Amino acid sequence: MTIATVRIYYHPIGEARELRLTGSHWGFAEWFSRRLKPIREQLRGPEAKGVDIMNLMLFEDPEHAWQRDRWIQRGNSFQFSFVCNLAPLEASPAIENIPKLMQFYAAIAEQAPWPQARAVAPALRQALSPVDQVTLAPYLQWPRGEMISETKAMRIVKNAA
Secondary structure, rough: OOOOEEEEEEEEHHHHHHHHHHHHHHHHHHHHHHHHHHHHHHOOHHHHHOOOOOEEEEEEEHHOOOOOHHHEOOOOOOEEEEEEHHHHHOOOOHHHHHHHHHHHHHHHHHHOOHHHHHHHHHHHHOOHHHHHHHHHHHHHHHHHHOOHHHHHHHHHHHOOO
């Protein structure tokens, strides 16, 4: 198998916040798969046998964070659980939060014990270009907006300049 999905889960204390954050931030995982395609061969190997998902689990309640602050293999995923205050994510739009979360995730992925997970770090660290921001925006809402192709995004960015 190969890692095909890189996800961020949000587990705040309140259910209403969880629904808001999941609705506004969850689509990142779907969009991010495009960044995995060029490094697909680096995401394979015996260490990733049976694993196709990387999860960053963000918890507000430390009692819910299983095996916190360390990488584990759980089922078909490599997983890292971290305890933090998720309230600041509600204060900013998802399109502003995602680049910060990507940098945070990259730093954690660099420390993973598996080469496939570490291979994801540069893709996470890569800044969002203006075209990326346009193509990502529809994924950061629920229900999803109309998907925008790279070609159309390039035209939008060019016309906005």
